[in-house]
Amino acid sequence: MKILAGWKRSLMMLAVCAAGAVSLGAHAEDELAKVKQAGELVVGTEMQFAPFDFLENGQQAGFNKDLFAEVGKELGVKVRFIDLPWPSVLPGLEAGKFDMVGGPLTMTKARAERYAFSLPIADATDALLKRANDASLKTSADISGKVVGAGKSSAQLDQLKTYIATLPKPPEVREYVDNNQAYADLAAGRISAVANSLTNIAYVAKQRPDTFAVVQPAFGAKVYFAYCLRKDADSKPLLDAFNAALVKLNKDGRLAALQKKWFGTAMDVPTTEPTLNY
The missing domain is CATH 3.40.190.10 (Periplasmic binding protein-like II)
Known part of the structure; x- marks a missing residue:
């Protein structure tokens, strides 16, 4: 009886293992x-x-x-x-x-x-968007000592922080949950620039050329x-x-x-x- 019970347990374990293998295979997909x-x-x-x-x-x-x-x-x-x-x-x-x-x-x-x-x-290379009539921002380094915005929890914010650490007077950075709010603050003169991918800000500048312009060249790493x-x-x-x-x-x-x-x-x-x- 003990031998028979042992065989039964072994068969049950084999069945469980086989079922588990099938389950894992299906689970992977x-x-x-x-x-x-x-x-x-x-x-x-x-x-x-x-x-x-x-x-x-x-x-x-x-x-x-x-x-x-x-x-x-x-x-x-x-x-x-x-x-x-x-x-x-x-x-x-x-x-x-x-x-x-x-x-x-x-x-x-x-x-x-x-x-x-x-x-x-x-x-996704990072660059700066400025007001179209702002002659003080000719290159990215000109944000030194100014106020610049970027998306909260964004890679663009990380790249901006890395870049401004190289400037003689790092700018104040404001973080925005909504990119449109950052662009609104830029248009209203509350900040001097917005850091975002060149792809994004080029589109924004194209839609509103009388309001915005892209600062060239881009400052970020190739990403x-x-x-x-x-x-x-x-x-x-x-x-x-x-x-x-x-x-x-x-x-x-x-x-x-x-x-x-x-x-x-x-x-x-x-x-x-x-x-x-x-």
């Missing part, structure tokens, strides 16, 4: 399988980040909307965006409130330790924009499928066409994971 089963990719973003995401007559517009529509076609799913203040977006991803972040984010070493980046989709997912085994299949779609869009010209539409120029972005220098 959970995020992609979940998206496919639901027929929907849910993306967290902040719709105050033109030209990537912004509201026009109360409706979403911008590069992200168009690009994700193309990726959705490749994956065979619809895309639904959730609009949040930027400081809430990454915590929302970690809490599982959506599948990925469509900010996009500047690719940095620190973020890569915590999140899984997609392939790059645009240039890229990308989207991100949770950094776990569950999300890897979804990341791989998303990147495969991006490579296809890059090769057939759809990515370049969207860049020209929203940024004014096509950008050479890597189709393999880039080395992060920042």
